[in-house]
Amino acid sequence: MTGSLPPATARRTRTLISATSQPSLPPHIKLRHDAGRGRWHVLAPERVFEPDPIAVEILKRCDGVKTVQAIAEVMAAEYDAPLADITADIIAMLQDLADKGVVRA
Amino acid sequence: MNEIVPADKIADGGEAAACARAPIGMLCELTHRCPLQCPYCSNPLELDRVNTELSTEVWQDVMRQAADLGILQIHLSGGEPTVRKDLEDIVEVAAKVGLYTNLITAGVTLTRDRLKRLKDLGLDHVQLSIQDVDDANAEKISAYKNGLEKKRELGKWVREFDMPLTINAPIHRLNIENLPNIIEFAVEMGAGRIEVANIQYYAWALKNRAALMPTRAQVMRSAEIVEEAKQRLKGILVFDFVVPDYYAKTPKPCMGGWGKGIMNITPQGRVLPCHAAESIPGLEFDNVKDRRLADIWLNGQAFNMYRGTSWMKEPCRTCPRAEIDFGGCRCQAMAFTGDATNTDPACKFSPLHADFVAAAERESGVPNPPPFVYRRLGGAKTDAVVD
Ligand code: SF4
Ligand code: SF4
Numbered sequence: 001m002t003g004s005l006p007p008a009t010a011r012r013t014r015t016l017i018s019a020t021s022q023p024s025l026p027p028h029i030k031l032r033h034d035a036g037r038g039r040w041h042v043l044a045p046e047r048v049f050e051p052d053p054i055a056v057e058i059l060k061r062c063d064g065v066k067t068v069q070a071i072a073e074v075m076a077a078e079y080d081a082p083l084a085d086i087t088a089d090i091i092a093m094l095q096d097l098a099d100k101g102v103v104r105a
Numbered sequence: 106m107n108e109i110v111p112a113d114k115i116a117d118g119g120e121a122a123a124c125a126r127a128p129i130g131m132l133c134e135l136t137h138r139c140p141l142q143c144p145y146c147s148n149p150l151e152l153d154r155v156n157t158e159l160s161t162e163v164w165q166d167v168m169r170q171a172a173d174l175g176i177l178q179i180h181l182s183g184g185e186p187t188v189r190k191d192l193e194d195i196v197e198v199a200a201k202v203g204l205y206t207n208l209i210t211a212g213v214t215l216t217r218d219r220l221k222r223l224k225d226l227g228l229d230h231v232q233l234s235i236q237d238v239d240d241a242n243a244e245k246i247s248a249y250k251n252g253l254e255k256k257r258e259l260g261k262w263v264r265e266f267d268m269p270l271t272i273n274a275p276i277h278r279l280n281i282e283n284l285p286n287i288i289e290f291a292v293e294m295g296a297g298r299i300e301v302a303n304i305q306y307y308a309w310a311l312k313n314r315a316a317l318m319p320t321r322a323q324v325m326r327s328a329e330i331v332e333e334a335k336q337r338l339k340g341i342l343v344f345d346f347v348v349p350d351y352y353a354k355t356p357k358p359c360m361g362g363w364g365k366g367i368m369n370i371t372p373q374g375r376v377l378p379c380h381a382a383e384s385i386p387g388l389e390f391d392n393v394k395d396r397r398l399a400d401i402w403l404n405g406q407a408f409n410m411y412r413g414t415s416w417m418k419e420p421c422r423t424c425p426r427a428e429i430d431f432g433g434c435r436c437q438a439m440a441f442t443g444d445a446t447n448t449d450p451a452c453k454f455s456p457l458h459a460d461f462v463a464a465a466e467r468e469s470g471v472p473n474p475p476p477f478v479y480r481r482l483g484g485a486k487t488d489a490v491v492d
Contacts (some may be wrong), residue, residue: 012292012295012297014341027267032177032203045298046207046271046345048177098340099340101269
């Protein structure tokens with residue numbers, strides 16, 4: 001290979017989600033309500049995801065300020081479910097989305 | 106709970122075939138002009154000329170209609186979309202009406218100022234195609250000097266403006282051995298996503314198939330390389346791997362099903378169910394200048410012709426995969442079997458499958474492949490070659 005590559009600082013690193021992460025959607029990822037189809041979509045490059053209602057509630061709270069812990073507490077209260085389970089579920093879901101480039105923290 | 110799946114994998118309800126639902130995406134070929142001459146270009150052999158291209162106003166109206174229809178994403182493509190001076194005016198309207206905008210560019214004509222303007226107007230994403238990461242080989246493939254250097258430059262600006270980047274790498278005989286470096290290039294450029302897209306053999310690529318087809322061993326190896334890189338680069342680079350169907354057992358669901366999720370508009374305004382659909386005789390293509398987009402999508406003859414499964418013959422008609430791959434690609438069936446309603450020859454149940462595979466094996470095994478027929482106006486007719 002010839003020619004020089006851009007500086008190595010361009011390299012991205014994997015985002016790891018924990019209870020203290022403050023997740024958000026990058027500007028190019030859009031959570032959008034689609035009135036015509038009556039559902040929410042997550043718009044990503046060349047991809048469209050259809051989050052289920054609970055995922056929508058979680059994603060709406062990913063504002064880059066609230067921690068995963070804080071989101072989990074609200075969700076646990078709202079759905080009357082054990083906090084530990086909800087926290088684990090949310091971390092798993094957000095990690096999966098982070099690996100797909102949909103969530104950052 | 107919490108499951109999120111790609112939209113094209115769910116929500117097909119009972120009557121997917123009736124298809125009242127709106128397309129998810131729209132590919133807008135703003136122009137067929139392009140400074141590069143890639144011998145696998147997906148544009149038709151008969152390129153639309155500049156004086157027949159749609160006006161700014163028509164494209165802007167198409168954006169509004171698309172949003173009304175329920176389209177979510179638009180891909181601004183070509184040719185090279187940035188050769189249109191009014192790209193900004195089109196992007197501006199598209200962003201305003203809420204479409205997710207993706208610019209598909211070869212990255213040799215875009216300036217820093219223009220990119221900044223496009224970003225400010227609301228462009229969501231840049232997809233940069235590369236020919237190879239070896240300068241000389243990239244030049245040979247595209248018949249364009251110093252292209253890679255310009256792409257590197259564009260990559261820097263994309264990072265400077267903190268825009269998301271996808272690297273699109275069409276893979277074929279001339280660059281498949283370089284795949285690890287291509288993946289590394291995407292990482293170094295700061296891309297979040299890479300398309301390792303084995304060439305699909307339609308249009309110019311079909312004309313150049315004998316020069317482009319990799320061997321089965323090369324393809325298998327490339328799949329391993331992608332699998333390994335996927336694990337290693339988890340959370341850093343998202344992979345889309347398009348497998349070459351000449352070495353597959355069953356075909357891909359072309360376009361996710363005909364008239365199901367995507368529509369394609371040519372520079373002149375013809376609305377196609379897939380970019381190669383004009384190679385199929387008997388289809389009538391409506392033009393956005395004559396008919397509303399929604400009407401074309403729902404009622405256009407070309408869209409309804411192969412929508413769903415009712416047009417199928419055996420072996421597709423009674424096959425359990427009929428609703429999964431929709432019988433594969435109509436254009437490939439047409440090109441290889443002479444009848445678009447036949448099973449895609451990429452399918453092992455096609456009576457022509459053995460011939461199909463044999464063609465790939467024969468061509469890829471020739472030590473000295475033929476020279477390219479480069480993609481240019483009239484190039485396919487004169488068989489002009491450059492080497
Ligand atoms: S494939 Fe090559 S020639 Fe065709 S539009 Fe893209 S860059 Fe231009
Ligand atoms: S027979 Fe038709 S439906 Fe069945 S796998 Fe082959 S192409 Fe798909």
